Amino acid sequence: MTEVERRPEEVGEILVKVQEDLHHLKEHLMQKSLSDGHRELIDLTALQNAIQKTEDGIKAQSEKIIQVVNNRVTTLPSVDASSKAKTMEPSSFSQESVFDLSGLGSDLPLRRISNKGLADKKLVSRYTAVDPLGGGGGPCGPSPGQQAKLLYNLKAIQDPTSTLNRKVVSDNYGVSLPLIVDKRHKVPTQKVVMGSNVEHLAVLPKANRVDPQLIPPPISEKDARKGILSLMERGLIPPAAELTLDPSPVRQKLQTLHDAQDKKNIPKGPPLGFGDGSFNLASVKLDLDPYPMEPMPTRPIVARRPRSASLAESPEPAWVSPRSGATSAKSARSLVPVKNMEPLPPPTTPASEFKHLHHRFAIQHGRLRESSKDFAAFKQHYCLSWGNIVTMLRHLEKLLGNYAVPLAFINGDKLADLAVEFELDKPPTTKALLGVIMNIDDVMALLNRPGRRFLGPDGEDVAATKIQSTWRRYKDRSQYLEYRRKKWAAGVIAISWVMHVKMAMVRKQLKETRKIQLEEFRRRTKDFSASWDRIQRNRRVIVHIPSLGYSQKIRTTIGDFNIQQNQQMARLCDLHDPNVEVIYVSPVNINDETLQYYNKLLGLRPAVESGNVEDQRDMSDRFKIIVPEAINSFPTHSMCLSTLLKYSPRALQRIQNLTAGKEAYIVPGVMHKDDLSLAHELNLPILGCEPEVSHLYSTKSGSKRIFASAEVDVPPSDFDVYSLEQLHESLAQLVTDNLDVKRYLFKLDDEFDGRGIAYCDITPHLRCHSWAKKEAARYGEKWAKKWAQEPAYIKIRAEVPDILANNATPINKKLYSSWPKFLEAFLSQGGVIEACPPSDSVTAITVNILITPDGKVTLVSSGDQIHAHSPFTCWGLSVPQSSVDPGQLNRACAKVAKSCLQRSVMGYFAVDFVTFIDPNTRDQKLWAVDLNLWYDDTVSTTGLMLYVSGGTLNNKTCEFHVPPPKKERKKSIRRRYEDLEPEEPPNTSRYAVMSTRLLHTNLAVVHYSVFFQMCRAHGIGFDIKEKQGTAFTLIDSYKREGIGMLTVGEELQGTLASFARNLSVIHQEISAPNMQGQSNFQAAIEDIEGILGTTIQNMDRPEDEEAK
Structure with a gap:
């Protein structure tokens, strides 16, 4: 069996503390008697408390020692041991016989037996233990085998975990130990799971992060437990949310400030005992009146339970009383459980009680009040380090004096610490000096006040110095800024010059490269022509x-x-x-x-x-x-x-x-x-031709030069207009020459496809128009003379600016939203003024021409234009053209091609004409209006028409024919009396309607495979045998909003109707009432219907003439 370890030095510690307490008490009494010189009553409470604590401590340690001795397992002496004791002489014993079993690993305490008791009584004490090692070789001692057995049994007794422990104790001592079952269970080994075992916290959904206007999701109770900061970091609470409680749980209240000179009378309690120990000197009596003391009950003795048999368990806590004198009044008799610790270090002399001193003194008007008691106490307390403190005080006086601070309270202790800190360092900073001031707020308010520095003793000198330094700074700063500006300007100039030189070199190299490429192009063109x-x-x-x-x-x-x-x-x-x-x-x-x-x-x-x-x-x-x-x-x-x-x-x-x-x-x-x-x-x-040639003659003014040299009919116009004055003069002259023309067009030079066109109706808003017509009728053929037109020209010229400003309208509102913006672009790049045909029925014709490298001219295609949103933009064509006599059209095209050939134009180009019936002569007019020196969309679509139909296009006669279908050979038995009727030849004439600009945003939601299945379901397709029907060109694989369509038929009206029907069917299939989308289908259908109406009227007119 084992016992709880006890420290034998605890009794010694108690005695040492008693000695220290008595020493302190003695010094205290001597100081009192020497300082006062007369007798006074001495407080015996401290002495009695110390004596009582000492007595209680000694009693407690004695009880512990007795308890340890009583709880030991003792054995009766053996017969051999008693006989041996009888034969041994008293002189053979030492003063004390000590049987130390610590070498065997025993934790039993030492046993001391007095020899004197044995000699007197001649008896063996019941506490005497058998010495297993003594007298090993003597005849009275145990044999070596017995000694080994005894050692083995002792080891078994000392080891509670040994299997022989119960048997040895039972055989030798007759003690049956209880069976202790080890209740510890082996912790089953579990599989280690890798990864995080913390659940992810909820965050703000992506939709709320993208659109902050959405309602945020509700906050669960689990998320609310994480705190407001966590919710804000995860975005569950908006950053701008108002989190202030109303009313606030914390209320502000003015703090009462007491005068620093007032002191509170704090009642003194009974003096504490000296030292940490306690002793009892009840037998000591002094000739003084002691204070009455409350009787202290005897400290109870707490029984200790024996240590567990398992070596793995930690030792049980021991019950000790607290030693702190400050808490002895509350828990002097309480027992606090503490764990058994390592042996304590040697006892030391306890430090005397430290009393924190607080020193405060004042500096008034930059001067230290050295005569004050507070400063004297501070000086006396820090007399050993006064040299450094004086330096800090001088810095403080200087600082406070410079700013004329009337009163500042200094924390002496902080000042002493600051003096130690800056003892060997550089002078203290202002911030460090302000840290020792107690009324820092008031002092800082004065220091931060503008101009406060100039109220000090040397304020005037400081102010003068400040003014001088400010002026010098301003002057030097101005000079520096001017220097930096000049330096920056010089750098910019240098960099610009370097960049200019480099760009000039690059331009020169590019120019040389372009020149070489152009020469190579001309050389290859010459070889290409050959x-x-x-x-x-x-x-x-x-x-x-x-x-x-x-x-x-x-x-x-x-x-x-x-x-x-x-x-x-x-x-x-x-x-x-x-x-x-x-x-x-x-x-x-x-x-x-x-x-x-x-x-x-x-x-x-x-x-x-x-x-x-x-x-x-x-x-x-x-x-x-x-x-x-x-x-x-x-x-x-x-x-x-x-x-x-x-x-x-x-x-x-x-x-x-x-x-x-x-x-x-x-x-x-x-x-x-x-x-x-x-x-x-x-x-x-x-x-193709050179890029410069192509761009020059593709402009509106350049095309006018081509048409003028080709001597083809053009509308009344003026080109190369670059100024506003020239615009007004040219327009006034055109109106004067052509009083029957109602509308005039303004075309930008560097634009295409009708984007840069504006129109204005002049004659309806011209006040002098009727007068001018009378003058023209009066002069007759002489009206073409300038002197005859002069009065009308002056009046028209005066009215033109206001008419343009109020009535001119751009065609493309997206590019040019108003006439001033269009006019700005017109004057910046130039343009032409052109008369609009004086007829309500105008047909535009596009002719594609090819000039081969060997100089031959070929008409590729010709067709009537179909318009959608704008009458000046070509949306599609009907091929071949059927609006004008082919011979007249071919002659005009030949003249234009010849003029282009003279200017080294080669490749594909397109000429636009307009045809109408002159209201005065009732003759059909053909005006050339535009020239585009590039490969047009209608050229490629015409190639598709010829490819899928296998036909030929005769542009001289403007006819499109396909080969007749091949007949299938069938065996026929001719009957003698059967009348054989000749079969009519098949119709090989065809017309085509084509466009590459079909736009519908709903096409993007339909895959091409579904689109073609839908077309087949409605009979939209191409018949190879009949060589007629509809084919498509797929333009965009990404957005899929635009396609091209070609429809071939036997008659022009039927082909136009089929084309319009296809557009209507496609629109109905891909659109819904709530999703119409953006489309140009409807505008094209309306224009086709207008063309059909005009065609029917043209077909009915010859029949009426024949009937007449």
Whole structure:
């Protein structure tokens, strides 16, 4: 059995504390007697408390020792031990016999037996233990075997966990130990789960983070427990939420400030005992009147339970009383459980009680009041370190004196600490000095007041110094700013000059490069012209680059510019010539669905020629679609396709590989300088003219020069107008010459497709119009003379500015919202003034012409324009044209082509005419109004028409014919008397209506496969046998809002009606009442209906004339 360890030094500690307490009491009494010189009553409470504590401590330790001794297991002495004791002489014993079993690992305390008791009584004490090691070799001692057995039994007794423990105790001592079952259970090994075991906290949903106007989600109770800060960090509480409680749980109240000189009378309690120990000197009596003391009950003895048999358990806490004198009044008799600790260090002398002193003194008007008691006490307390404190005091006096602080209270203790801190360091900072001031708020308010520094003793000198330094600073700062401005300007000038020089070098290099490219272009064009016939007869590769090389200013205003460039996908239909291979450079990405559609469309050519649907063939080996890799690299630069291809080396390399060793040439769109660069890089000729020539004669003023040199009829107009004065004069002269013209058009030079047009009705708002007509009638044929027109011209010129300002209207409101903005653009780039045809029925005609490299002129197509939103914008064509005599049209086209050929124009270009009936002469007029020197959309669509129908277009007669269908051979038995009627020849005449500008936003929600199934369900398709029907061109694979459509029929009216019906069906199928979308279908349908009405009237008019 084991006992709780007890420290034998605890009794010694008590005695040492008693000695210390008595020593302190003695010194206290001596000081009292020496200082006062007379006897006084001495408080014996402290002495009695110390004596009582000492007595209680000694009693408690004695009881512990007795208890330990009584709880030991003792054994009776053996017979051998008693006989041995009898034979042993008293002189053979030492003064004390000590049996120390600590070498065996025992925790039993030492046992001391007095020899004197044994000699007197001649008896062996019942507490004597058997010495297993003594007398090992003597005849009376145990044998070595017995000694070994005894040691083994002792080890078994000392080890409670040994299996022989119960047996040895039972055999030797007759004690049956209780069976202690180890109730500890082995903790089962569990599988370690990796990962976080903390649940994710709820955060603000993404919808609320994107749209803060949405209602935030409710806060659960679990999230609310995390606190307001957590909710705000996770976004569940908006950052601007008002979290202040109303009313506030914390209320403000004025604090009462007491005078620092007033002191409170704090009642003194009974003096505490000296030291930490306690003792009892009840037997000591002094000749003084003691204070009455309350009787203290005897401290109870708490029984200790034995230590557990398990070695793994920690020792039980022991009950000790607290030693603190300050808490002895409350818990002197309470027992506090503490754990058994390591042996305490040697006892030390307790430190005397420290009393915190607080020193405060004042500095008034920058002077220290050295005569005050507070300062004297402070000086006496810190006399040993007074030298450093004096330095700090001088700094404080200087600071407070400079700012004329009337009164400042100083914390002496902080000042002493500051003096120690800055003893060997640099002088203290102002912030550090202000830290020792107790009324810091009042002092800071004075220090921060403007001009306070100048109220000190040397305030005038400081003010003068401040003024001088401020002026010097201002002067130096001004000089420095001027120097920095000049330095910055010099740097800007230097950088600008360097950039100018570099840009000049780059421009020079580019100019030389452009010159070299232009010379190479001319050389290749010359060779191209010489070998054109040979190229046309042999296999060749045509590289189509549908680039719109407009100026940068125009390209930035075109929406979906790349889709606009891709409206010429029908260029692939050049495959109708078996000797042609096509490389099409696409400005947009082509998906598999679109590529599959064009594979099937181009594979219809053999089936169209044979009339059998099963004769389709794969044409994928004869055309390649190349997409430059740079189309997505410059999304905001609005670059044309030629520029993007120039910056796509992989696409260029692929084109070079496909054209290597073959006859090839490039068919461009709108010519651009980068087309020359591509031709130089690919070493291929271009079927087009120089970019400068193309841009010059494609302007409105340039086309007027071509028409003037070609001597074709043009509307009354004036071109190259660049000033407002010239605009008014030209318009007034045109009105004077043509009093019957109601409306005039104003066209910008560098625009296309009717975007830069404005109109104004002049004569309805002209007050002198009736008078001018009378004057014209009065002069008759002499009205053409300037002297006859002079009075009317002056009046018209005076009215023109107001008429334009009030009635001129731009066509395209998106680009030019008002006449002033249009006029600004008109005067910046120039334009033309043109008379509108004086008729309500005007038909616009577009003729596409090709000038081959060998100088031959070919009419590619001609058609009547179909308009949608604007009468000045071509939306589609009906081919061939049927509005004017073909001979008259061909003669005008030949003149224009000849004039273009004289100006080195080559390739494809389009001429726009208008035709109407002159109201005065009732003759049909044909005016040339526009010229576009580039590959037009209608050229590619005409190629698609010829490809899917297998027909030919005779532009001299303006007729479109298809080959007749092949007849199937059938065996027929002719009867003798049967009347055989001759069969009518099939109608091979065809008309086509085409457009590449079908726009409907709802097309984006329908896949192409679903769209074609819908068309087949409504009978919209192309009949290969009859060579009529409808075909589509897919333009955009990304947005899918625009498509092209071609309808072929036997009659013009039927074809127009079929085209309008197709538009109506598609609109109804892809639209809903609540989702109509943006579309130009309805405007086109209305224009087609107007054309149908005009056509019916034109057909009825000859019948009426014949009837008459």
